[in-house]
Amino acid sequence: MPEPRRRTPAQAPASPWAPARDRAGQRALKREAVLRCAAQLFNEKGFAASTLDEVAERLGVSKPTVYYYVDSKDQILFECVRTGLELLQQAIREVDAAGGQAIDKLVAGMRQYVAIVTQDFGMCVIRVGEDPLPPANRQKLRRMKAALDHEFRELIRQGIAEGSIVDCDPKLAAFTFAGALSWIGRWYRPDGGLAPADIAEQCIRVLIDGLRAPPGVAAPRARAASRRAA
Amino acid sequence: MPEPRRRTPAQAPASPWAPARDRAGQRALKREAVLRCAAQLFNEKGFAASTLDEVAERLGVSKPTVYYYVDSKDQILFECVRTGLELLQQAIREVDAAGGQAIDKLVAGMRQYVAIVTQDFGMCVIRVGEDPLPPANRQKLRRMKAALDHEFRELIRQGIAEGSIVDCDPKLAAFTFAGALSWIGRWYRPDGGLAPADIAEQCIRVLIDGLRAPPGVAAPRARAASRRAA
Numbered sequence: 001m002p003e004p005r006r007r008t009p010a011q012a013p014a015s016p017w018a019p020a021r022d023r024a025g026q027r028a029l030k031r032e033a034v035l036r037c038a039a040q041l042f043n044e045k046g047f048a049a050s051t052l053d054e055v056a057e058r059l060g061v062s063k064p065t066v067y068y069y070v071d072s073k074d075q076i077l078f079e080c081v082r083t084g085l086e087l088l089q090q091a092i093r094e095v096d097a098a099g100g101q102a103i104d105k106l107v108a109g110m111r112q113y114v115a116i117v118t119q120d121f122g123m124c125v126i127r128v129g130e131d132p133l134p135p136a137n138r139q140k141l142r143r144m145k146a147a148l149d150h151e152f153r154e155l156i157r158q159g160i161a162e163g164s165i166v167d168c169d170p171k172l173a174a175f176t177f178a179g180a181l182s183w184i185g186r187w188y189r190p191d192g193g194l195a196p197a198d199i200a201e202q203c204i205r206v207l208i209d210g211l212r213a214p215p216g217v218a219a220p221r222a223r224a225a226s227r228r229a230a
Numbered sequence: 231m232p233e234p235r236r237r238t239p240a241q242a243p244a245s246p247w248a249p250a251r252d253r254a255g256q257r258a259l260k261r262e263a264v265l266r267c268a269a270q271l272f273n274e275k276g277f278a279a280s281t282l283d284e285v286a287e288r289l290g291v292s293k294p295t296v297y298y299y300v301d302s303k304d305q306i307l308f309e310c311v312r313t314g315l316e317l318l319q320q321a322i323r324e325v326d327a328a329g330g331q332a333i334d335k336l337v338a339g340m341r342q343y344v345a346i347v348t349q350d351f352g353m354c355v356i357r358v359g360e361d362p363l364p365p366a367n368r369q370k371l372r373r374m375k376a377a378l379d380h381e382f383r384e385l386i387r388q389g390i391a392e393g394s395i396v397d398c399d400p401k402l403a404a405f406t407f408a409g410a411l412s413w414i415g416r417w418y419r420p421d422g423g424l425a426p427a428d429i430a431e432q433c434i435r436v437l438i439d440g441l442r443a444p445p446g447v448a449a450p451r452a453r454a455a456s457r458r459a460a
Contacts, residue, residue: 103443163443164443165442167443176436177410177441179411180413181409182409183409202398206398207437208442209440210440211396212396212438212439214396
């Protein structure tokens with residue numbers, strides 16, 4: 001029996017819609033733009049004072065368009081804080097995987113931390129955080145924060161064990177530098193004239209080497225005076 | 231002419247009101263109790279979620295009684311934050327007046343800072359702050375904060391000049407420890423099992439001497455191992 005002749009499918013008319021795969025990609029991109037725009041607004045004005053009308057206005061779209069990508073202001077905040085925390089978790093995992101002494105991992109982790117909390121989603125973790133959210137989502141984000149805190153404590157424990165970090169209470173040491181680095185996310189202004197990397201270096205130097213001048217080192221003023229005398 | 235006989239004034243009937251001076255003192259005490267109760271509530275629940283009804287309820291008085299001492303929730307917050315900032319300013323002035331090396335003044339100032347931000351009004355500076363207030367009062371409190379920050383930077387400058395503090399950017403160094411110490415006001419719980427003074431010592435040690443172990447000092451685990459071997 002001869003094989004039935006396969007019909008060549010007729011060329012489909014050009015669709016006015018993009019292919020499904022592209023559409024999904026487009027949707028994800030647009031959703032991310034909505035979240036990022038909202039994060040910027042929350043960081044500038046606070047969560048309570050921000051409206052989805054303003055998000056729509058900044059993006060040049062209608063409010064129903066915004067609602068096509070997100071369900072509510074609460075959901076946006078949850079996603080913004082979750083994204084910021086995921087960036088922080090990913091950074092500490094990468095730093096840990098790169099290996100080396102714990103003190104060097106810690107410094108690398110601190111640099112990443114500052115880079116993230118001076119950008120939209122990371123800044124939203126610090127400036128707004130999970131407090132305004134209903135209990136279930138608040139708890140989810142708190143668990144993520146606790147896990148992140150655990151990673152940093154673990155790094156300090158490793159450092160104490162290997163002798164690269166001074167013998168200290170890992171919990172309070174982790175709180176100390178988390179506070180110092182998170183504070184940057186609070187006061188940092190992109191137009192403030194200081195680059196995040198420079199802020200990070202100064203801040204990390206204090207946390208790693210302390211403020212106390214090593215004994216026997218003359219003060220800059222004294223050094224200058226002795227140079228003049230010579 | 232005989233002098234007119236002075237009439238001994240009749241004993242005044244006992245007044246059901248306390249003497250005016252006592253009344254002013256009572257009023258000040260009660261006003262302080264209203265402010266402190268409100269500060270505790272703001273610190274626990276946030277400013278937006280707190281009501282004067284709850285303040286009245288916690289004090290066991292009516293809402294009109296609360297309004298006898300304060301005008302509005304905004305005014306309460308202003309007074310709470312102002313009081314907290316005044317405590318911090320007073321502490322740094324006292325520390326500076328006590329004299330000594332700048333590094334020692336700085337450590338004393340840090341101890342005071344932690345003691346204040348773990349109490350009601352100081353905690354309110356950190357947890358709520360001036361952000362929810364109308365522009366005029368927000369500006370007043372920001373100026374107070376800037377003055378406080380200036381005092382700490384000045385202390386660091388003195389320390390660098392005299393050689394007790396490492397050569398660093400005083401602005402970023404002040405931000406670093408203000409962040410670390412303020413963070414304590416955020417996470418500290420009076421029922422958390424850690425005394426503010428112990429938290430302060432650990433945190434200050436990191437900020438003054440750093441996290442890096444001094445070279446040539448064996449790790450605690452290595453030390454323990456060598457003791458066992460001996």
